[in-house]
Amino acid sequence: MAVITYREALRAAMREELQRDENVVVMGEEVAQFNGAYKVTEGLLKEFGPKRVVDTPISEAGFIGLGIGASMLGIRPVMELMFWSFSYVAFDQIVNNAGNIRYMSGGLINCPIVIRGPANGGTNVGATHSHTPEAILASHPGIKVVCPATPYDAKGLMKAAIRDNDPVYVMENTILYNDKGEVPEVDYIVPLGVADVKRVGTDLTIVAHGRAVITSLKAAEILEKEHGVSVEVVDLRSIRPLDEETILASVRKTHRALLVEENKPFCGVDAQVAYIIQAKAFDDLDAPIGRVSSIDAPQIYCKRMEDQQLPHAARVVEAALKVLA
Amino acid sequence: MAEIIDMPKLSDTMSVGTLVKWNIKEGQKVAFGDILAEVETDKATMELSCTVPGTVLKIYAPAGSQLPVGDPICAIGKAGEAAPDPKGKPVAPKAAAAPAPIPESTGIPCIPAAPAANAAPAPQSDASRTSASPYARRMAEKAALNVAALAGTGPGGRVVARDVAAAATAPVSTAPAGPVNVAVAPPADGKGIQPDADVLVGGMRATIARRLLESKNTVPHFYLEVEVDAAPLMGLRETLNKRLAEQGGETALKLSVNDFILKASAEALRRVPAVNASWAGTSIRQHSAVHLSFGVALEDGLVTPVIRDAHSKSLRDIATDAKALIGKARSKKLSPAEMSGSTFTVTNLGMYGVTGFFGIINVPNAAILSVGATIKKPVIDANDRIVMGHRMVIGLSGDHRVVDGANGAQFLQALKQILEEPTLILI
Numbered sequence: 001m002a003v004i005t006y007r008e009a010l011r012a013a014m015r016e017e018l019q020r021d022e023n024v025v026v027m028g029e030e031v032a033q034f035n036g037a038y039k040v041t042e043g044l045l046k047e048f049g050p051k052r053v054v055d056t057p058i059s060e061a062g063f064i065g066l067g068i069g070a071s072m073l074g075i076r077p078v079m080e081l082m083f084w085s086f087s088y089v090a091f092d093q094i095v096n097n098a099g100n101i102r103y104m105s106g107g108l109i110n111c112p113i114v115i116r117g118p119a120n121g122g123t124n125v126g127a128t129h130s131h132t133p134e135a136i137l138a139s140h141p142g143i144k145v146v147c148p149a150t151p152y153d154a155k156g157l158m159k160a161a162i163r164d165n166d167p168v169y170v171m172e173n174t175i176l177y178n179d180k181g182e183v184p185e186v187d188y189i190v191p192l193g194v195a196d197v198k199r200v201g202t203d204l205t206i207v208a209h210g211r212a213v214i215t216s217l218k219a220a221e222i223l224e225k226e227h228g229v230s231v232e233v234v235d236l237r238s239i240r241p242l243d244e245e246t247i248l249a250s251v252r253k254t255h256r257a258l259l260v261e262e263n264k265p266f267c268g269v270d271a272q273v274a275y276i277i278q279a280k281a282f283d284d285l286d287a288p289i290g291r292v293s294s295i296d297a298p299q300i301y302c303k304r305m306e307d308q309q310l311p312h313a314a315r316v317v318e319a320a321l322k323v324l325a
Numbered sequence: 326m327a328e329i330i331d332m333p334k335l336s337d338t339m340s341v342g343t344l345v346k347w348n349i350k351e352g353q354k355v356a357f358g359d360i361l362a363e364v365e366t367d368k369a370t371m372e373l374s375c376t377v378p379g380t381v382l383k384i385y386a387p388a389g390s391q392l393p394v395g396d397p398i399c400a401i402g403k404a405g406e407a408a409p410d411p412k413g414k415p416v417a418p419k420a421a422a423a424p425a426p427i428p429e430s431t432g433i434p435c436i437p438a439a440p441a442a443n444a445a446p447a448p449q450s451d452a453s454r455t456s457a458s459p460y461a462r463r464m465a466e467k468a469a470l471n472v473a474a475l476a477g478t479g480p481g482g483r484v485v486a487r488d489v490a491a492a493a494t495a496p497v498s499t500a501p502a503g504p505v506n507v508a509v510a511p512p513a514d515g516k517g518i519q520p521d522a523d524v525l526v527g528g529m530r531a532t533i534a535r536r537l538l539e540s541k542n543t544v545p546h547f548y549l550e551v552e553v554d555a556a557p558l559m560g561l562r563e564t565l566n567k568r569l570a571e572q573g574g575e576t577a578l579k580l581s582v583n584d585f586i587l588k589a590s591a592e593a594l595r596r597v598p599a600v601n602a603s604w605a606g607t608s609i610r611q612h613s614a615v616h617l618s619f620g621v622a623l624e625d626g627l628v629t630p631v632i633r634d635a636h637s638k639s640l641r642d643i644a645t646d647a648k649a650l651i652g653k654a655r656s657k658k659l660s661p662a663e664m665s666g667s668t669f670t671v672t673n674l675g676m677y678g679v680t681g682f683f684g685i686i687n688v689p690n691a692a693i694l695s696v697g698a699t700i701k702k703p704v705i706d707a708n709d710r711i712v713m714g715h716r717m718v719i720g721l722s723g724d725h726r727v728v729d730g731a732n733g734a735q736f737l738q739a740l741k742q743i744l745e746e747p748t749l750i751l752i
Binding site: 255282283284285286287325 | 458459460461462463479480485486
């Protein structure tokens with residue numbers, strides 16, 4: 001198995017799917033000639049040519065609409081947003097058109113589009129470039145949302161997203177792009193809607209997604225070494241469909257839950273996860289569910305303050321000890 | 326803005342308080358220092374005085390309820406103001422116009438202070454309800470344990486899984502604190518000696534249970550016994566009480582047998598100070614002063630008030646102190662300070678005719694003295710004749726980590742000598 005970066009894993013997924021299915025195309029701002037703003041699509045133009053890898057104008061509403069229209073006719077576009085923050089100018093296309101066409105056509109028209117790009121804070125790019133819209137998007141029936149945390153999941157989820165017949169929105173993370181991990185060179189997918197236990201433990205369940213999984217794994221190490229606590233870390237991987245059973249099985253084992261996400265807390269993904277746990281595993285809870293999110297403010301520009309705004313290991317440890325009290 | 330008054334932490338070990346009595350009513354005006362309520366802690370009944378002047382808007386917990394420290398008990402604010410809902414829900418629908426408690430007068434953007442209603446922990450909707458996690462409740466149900474009888478170690482005294490697990494595996498599990506599901510047949514005549522009932526364990530009983538279990542389980546007790554000729558003591562007591570009565574009339578001090586034993590114990594500790602010590606893990610702490618604790622039985626339990634500096638007090642001082650402390654104990658007015666810091670404890674069941682017994686050491690004391698009744702019985706005197714004697718059996722339970730058999734025996738020997746020649750304690 002090769003050890004490659006998260007960025008390379010995403011590229012490998014697109015490359016393999018471009019090879020496998022002639023209907024797959026990659027479109028977005030500077031994805032072709034410039035090799036992608038974050039070099040995720042590097043080399044794809046050279047390998048597959050300008051018909052398959054297409055640079056678009058700087059007009060998200062326009063080119064996402066183009067992709068959605070193409071997908072209705074059988075093309076499987078993989079659209080890059082330079083930042084998921086820019087999805088907001090294409091919201092009508094992303095939510096209204098992509099999310100509803102299958103329902104409104106009575107199942108006659110599918111929309112097999114993938115929209116991908118970074119959705120994260122922590123890189124000192126300010127309030128308008130740091131959104132994490134997975135909760136907003138996942139609140140719309142008809143839309144699927146995934147947040148890979150590791151290179152293995154990035155490749156497997158991207159391939160599953162491209163093959164899925166519904167709109168699937170892949171939230172990447174620029175801070176994770178250089179993270180390395182073992183990724184099989186063989187064809188594999190990570191099915192949508194299947195969470196992954198990233199660390200097995202007995203005393204506390206941490207539920208996380210995206211980079212919060214990595215933060216939680218660091219916190220779990222500290223909790224084990226310094227506090228003798230055995231922590232299980234459940235990586236949601238897919239926000240919608242959501243794998244409730246893996247969450248509930250872990251909580252039924254540890255009886256205590258801490259939810260960690262890089263979203264802002266209000267109406268975050270974990271608000272829904274907390275609801276599910278208390279509704280379906282109430283009699284298994286030995287403590288109130290804990291939560292760590294980004295501090296509830298527009299993304300702070302000052303780097304040192306932004307580092308505190310996002311969940312970090314010390315904050316997760318502190319919250320975990322509170323849940324374990 | 327109305328303020329919510331929480332169950333205060335009135336002693337360092339208090340986790341739950343019982344509202345014995347409310348001295349106020351909803352709508353009543355209260356001033357700084359007014360006594361709002363009487364609160365029973367694990368140690369004493371104490372007065373809760375008002376720190377927020379205003380009008381009592383709402384009493385959240387009725388008299389008799391038991392609440393964890395920090396739970397809201399009442400709200401005080403301006404007359405006519407709506408009482409805040411401690412659960413954090415808006416109370417009055419008319420408040421909808423201003424959902425957030427941002428001061429109206431300032432146009433300056435500011436971080437709103439957390440509303441008091443949110444700051445206050447959610448109260449138990451039913452005051453008598455024990456705070457327990459859902460999982461702990463389920464475990465307790467399976468183990469046939471009563472969660473209400475368990476001491477919670479979670480936040481705010483919440484019973485959590487580890488508490489149930491500990492109770493289920495405790496060495497005393499043959500007689501667990503909670504009722505077990507033993508099939509007890511109801512009385513055939515339909516009239517039992519008392520109703521079948523699970524009586525909730527109050528603060529004092531829980532403290533007794535916890536402290537004495539800890540002592541008996543962790544302190545290596547050993548026991549010594551000595552029989553004392555109590556005739557001279559009885560004689561001296563009678564003479565002194567007669568003279569005191571002649572001098573003081575109705576209000577005269579009356580010395581009890583226990584007063585003599587307390588005084589004699591302080592003197593015996595002066596002679597054998599090794600017993601006036603405490604086990605401190607890696608050291609033995611010697612105490613320069615004798616702070617004498619003695620047991621006072623109450624209807625629903627037992628308290629142990631402390632006579633400070635008993636080593637430097639006269640018999641009269643000790644008797645006066647003891648009388649005052651007993652009075653306070655019976656009216657549950659002892660302060661935690663009056664019940665802590667003892668170096669030695671005396672218990673006495675003589676008044677019940679118990680001839681001899683051994684108490685459980687009152688940690689961190691090194692020993693406890695158990696005094697039996699003075700009874701008439703045949704004894705052999707110095708001339709080998711059988712005569713009638715007044716005898717009293719005194720037991721000593723010692724912590725063998727601090728006191729050995731020999732110095733325990735020396736202590737009893739000194740005590741016996743003082744009690745048999747009681748005039749010694751007058752000097």
